[in-house]
Amino acid sequence: MAPAGEKKNILKRLDAGEVVIGDGGFVFALEKRGYVKAGPWTPEAAAEHPEAVRQLHREFLRAGSNVMQTFTFYASDDKLENRGQTLSFTGRQINEAACDLAREVANEGDALVAGGVSQTPAYLSGKTEEEVKAIFIKQIDVFVQKNVDFLIAEVCRKLKHFLLESADIVGINCHFDPETCVKTVKLMKEGVEKAGLKAHYMSQPLAFHTPDCGCQGFIDLPEFPFGLEPRILTRMDMHKYAREAYNAGIRYIGGCCGFEPYHIRALAEELEAERGCLPAGSEKHGSWGSGLSLHTKPWVRARARRDYWEKLKPASGRPFCPSMSTPDSWGVTKGHADLMQQKEATSKEQLEALFDKASQGH
Amino acid sequence: MAPAGEKKNILKRLDAGEVVIGDGGFVFALEKRGYVKAGPWTPEAAAEHPEAVRQLHREFLRAGSNVMQTFTFYASDDKLENRGQTLSFTGRQINEAACDLAREVANEGDALVAGGVSQTPAYLSGKTEEEVKAIFIKQIDVFVQKNVDFLIAEVCRKLKHFLLESADIVGINCHFDPETCVKTVKLMKEGVEKAGLKAHYMSQPLAFHTPDCGCQGFIDLPEFPFGLEPRILTRMDMHKYAREAYNAGIRYIGGCCGFEPYHIRALAEELEAERGCLPAGSEKHGSWGSGLSLHTKPWVRARARRDYWEKLKPASGRPFCPSMSTPDSWGVTKGHADLMQQKEATSKEQLEALFDKASQGH
């Protein structure tokens, strides 16, 4: 195993024209495995259940990921204490444990470690710029100390121009499906080029179809977060995403919430020719259904071909459900009382008020 | 950790009126994690990647499973060598490794180990009764030697009457959705009672909606196996399944293909009152969305209630797809040339013939 220092860094890879495959969303994957709580969405599992986090890293590595993102989303002390949450690990402990796990698995292959700089509820609560920055710096301190290979600033919706100038790689993560994200990165690329700047491009979309989203993305969909199953992308959808991202000039292609290891593997398989290799995990997979030639039933063997899967319009098995939803739109933004973070648990009265508000809206 | 010998066995538990929560389908879950090849569907990962199999066992245990099924589906030598497959482990090695893993994790809790007796392609290929029995016995030998707590004979479609008399627990696994399986077990129960017999009942359905299946189940659906995502059951669907199974008199309630740990957790949470406990994994989950009271956005907190999720008709996000499919029906049955198993890989000519046949059928 090569020590991190000897690996080619992310910019060298991208400058050389390599395609970098990202990893997927840990929060959603680990929620389904039983280690993350939907609602707070905090990453204490890095310290509490390291074997589960390590296993997921390994699965992404095996699926072809060239980058291990530290599992540090929402790992700031203000978030860890928000709304009555009481955890036995500090933000620092979680950030450190997450860095160690990512590095351990990255070194089992040729992957890099990316420190995930997380958004903080302090911002929406209207804290001062200084307070918000202090929270960011605390997390970044750990990344520096743990010597991560590069940083990713996630889910930042209001980028100032100087940020665009200082970032080496720009792109989009989370909140929307691949189609929307690729379109958006195209617009960013046009903007960057129009401004006479240069950048590399990345996309890390949801693994959920969201044609019905409004501007705030999948959080506003009535199915978020426990009814999103019918929207999950298939591996064929992922082939399409990889190709479209590549064609749009995106060279760092990964995923966010909803991505499972097999989704990442599909990206790597679609770009086999461009990357010159298949991931280790393809030993247990034939691209585009070719592995089905080994099935016992002849009519399933008859599905061992690309055009079958490309043309398939998969049924939902849910005749009483629609194909699109109307997103919630409460119209509350930064600074609104309803968005204020609080240390105490949401009280019963507060919840009742919200339930009433929701009922009136429908 | 209690040694297996001191645990209450499965019949004592059921006789005492306990609800036994099963686990889920390893083949599909590990395919998505990168350790099982779709097509052959064989379980060599038990020997090849034990850490991945162990982790999945742990997740089911944590989700509330009282039984660890050995990961031994299709672990017979005839299947391991079928259609050109060349694996570096023998059937015996895989069966042994699978037993050890199941026992190791079972002993981390109060779970039992069930040996999964698998179907064999020899039967459909028209081998003699003796040959088929010999294959079964080879696998059962390992289970006896490894001292599993009980056996489950999976996916047997033609049960003779003496089998019904000799089995202590009867039920249904795989191929159909929970609704269909519960209905079927009800019919079995009526039949058993009408015959003056007594039994315990179990169900281990798919985690896919299959209202459009024909009599052979989900394998005939055009979406099998790579386009089933829109059919995946939500945790709310699982609550419903657990309640209906319980009301039908089923006391061994588990799952098969498509089940992920969070599906099993939902079964355990629905039956909290009946079982007198919540699973360990519920530490990271609030039943019926209650954990959302910790979300940052007020309109998501407004979803922290049971009636919201019970009424939700989740959209597919796929407006170009239908809600039901027409299953393949090739009408080939046991003994047909197309069903004969072969050691060599399916040849290109054989595949072309199947592709043609499929095209004509549409």
Place this chain on the structure above:
Amino acid sequence: MAPAGEKKNILKRLDAGEVVIGDGGFVFALEKRGYVKAGPWTPEAAAEHPEAVRQLHREFLRAGSNVMQTFTFYASDDKLENRGQTLSFTGRQINEAACDLAREVANEGDALVAGGVSQTPAYLSGKTEEEVKAIFIKQIDVFVQKNVDFLIAEVCRKLKHFLLESADIVGINCHFDPETCVKTVKLMKEGVEKAGLKAHYMSQPLAFHTPDCGCQGFIDLPEFPFGLEPRILTRMDMHKYAREAYNAGIRYIGGCCGFEPYHIRALAEELEAERGCLPAGSEKHGSWGSGLSLHTKPWVRARARRDYWEKLKPASGRPFCPSMSTPDSWGVTKGHADLMQQKEATSKEQLEALFDKASQGH
């Protein structure tokens, strides 16, 4: 124009192996044209707006109908005065006008006139057998006097055995889609033949898809009667119905609610070979889309072929709507207070009570 007396009567036609094409549902068609009120559904337009009724008869005749049903559904005095309805025509006047219109148009071609004997609310209100019979006799008196060619007893759900013996033609009308109706007539045929009897068979289904109906049919669907549009059958669906009805041994093939003239024309066109002729209206139509070879746009001309329309799965254009509904099931039957007919309009209090009941049910 041949006088009615010289026409071959219905039994002679059927005995000779002819296919008899029926007409469609006047109530629904004239509601959309503005002459029938949804709710009471009474046929006073026969007397009030004879030109509109005559025109619809003519369109059905032109589409291939061999029978003109008198527009006499619900034309009994008890129904005409039900729930506050005040009409300026008596039941007798309406029945007479309807007979005259049907005869006038029938004689413009080779069609027969069928008197439609209607159900009466008196039955559900629990009136005596004598009272119910008296209402029927009043209507039948007009039919006898007006010399209709034969009678059709509509929407009778509880047929006694002697009725089966005395009827020459048995079948099904209204309440369900063609698929369900054809299946039901098959069952009737089996029953009739098993009883050693002989009959001719007819079907007059809805022109709405109702795969989700319960045993009471489309009235219980939440879309009845003002949201049924997405369920309307296409002309291709009608070809399929005609073929399946014919194959099932049905020789009197017509329609009920939802049928428009072009639906009937499609039946006649599908059975062109069996009937030895096309309807007059086919002068303005090419079977199976062949008329599109005259379209200005080449991609529309490319649709001028049968296999295009046979394979088409028409989209709803309604991504926020499901494909199936759950029928109302209030469980009230004959004799229940809620079913009692009343002369006075439904009071506001009565309506409020019903609205409440409906809300609780959902």
Place this chain on the structure above:
Amino acid sequence: MAPAGEKKNILKRLDAGEVVIGDGGFVFALEKRGYVKAGPWTPEAAAEHPEAVRQLHREFLRAGSNVMQTFTFYASDDKLENRGQTLSFTGRQINEAACDLAREVANEGDALVAGGVSQTPAYLSGKTEEEVKAIFIKQIDVFVQKNVDFLIAEVCRKLKHFLLESADIVGINCHFDPETCVKTVKLMKEGVEKAGLKAHYMSQPLAFHTPDCGCQGFIDLPEFPFGLEPRILTRMDMHKYAREAYNAGIRYIGGCCGFEPYHIRALAEELEAERGCLPAGSEKHGSWGSGLSLHTKPWVRARARRDYWEKLKPASGRPFCPSMSTPDSWGVTKGHADLMQQKEATSKEQLEALFDKASQGH
């Protein structure tokens, strides 16, 4: 009946702030009634079957239409002889008959007569401006002679600026659903106002939902023209359209293909307060389902209320069909060989070439 001369003309009505209700699409309605051939779509029925055309005019008048459009779509000699069509009426005869019918029925009420100036295939065939103008003038001559009240230039996609300046009323007809049309008229209004001009606004959209249309509208949808049924708007959809059109400042609100008389009645009923009257046809209708209070079944009486129908998401009854389609896009435009009009029928070879082209595209 007032002679036309004494009626208030269209501009006086609009200038006075009146809402003018238009009528619906004759071509589609009469195709379903058996008098128009899909493909050529020519209006010879005005001369051939005047009673059918007259009846449809009457139904629209009764439904609330304030304008009778002459049934003169495609009534030019070049179109009447296109692709092998042989009709026994000249363009002039058809135009004259259509004017007479419109005037006759308009005078049965307070309606105006609008001459529908139709597009001509000569334009797409690349004929000279003079030739195209000559065809228009021929038709307009009849309108002048027959003294129609005003003209409507239909389906003109490339309006020059001088046209915008010279037209008194601008708007949109056909090709798209009400939602799209109202949005488009809003954009036109913004443009007109930005240019410092003044106009009245009209919209005559399809009665089909077309959220999936490309820029050429419903003709490119695979369902056009024989599979559009599931897209038909309900009367509730029409209420919504009328309100949105009114709110957008549109005061001439009518319809095009797919509109049946009950659709127009729904527009008139929605705007009862603004217009100060209900149409004659409402005698047979209760707005928003109120007529159902007269139904025999109590659970149908429970639907006699506005909020029930407003909230209803009508099911399609078609679980094997999607909710949206992908439009054809052949990319041929004015001047392309495939668009050339020809007198002779499309030959078998020409059709085969088109069928091949279509197959490759899918």
